[in-house]
Amino acid sequence: MYNFVPREQIGDALIHLRGLFRALPLSSEEDVRAQEKREILTKNLLSNFSRTKEHPTLHAVLEVADAF
Structure with a gap:
């Protein structure tokens, strides 16, 4: 079941995740590529976000899950 989440909350969560991963030390070339x-x-x-629908596509959600 889909529960509506405001864009601002999605954006805040992405920024938070990015911050957590930025704090990790990069020990290999693979880590550097993943960070990029x-x-x-x-x-x-x-x-x-301003040009998308009210919720991200499944493709976008899977990209985030894969990257983070």
Whole structure:
């Protein structure tokens, strides 16, 4: 069942997750690439919120789950 979540709350959660992962030490090239992927994904999602529907697509949710 889908429960409505305001865009602001989704954005706050993404920013919080990004902050948590930024605090982790990067010990390998793989970690650096994963961090870059998270940064790009977060930036794109946050900048496109105003042009999207009321809730993210399943594809967007799966991208976030994969990146974080």
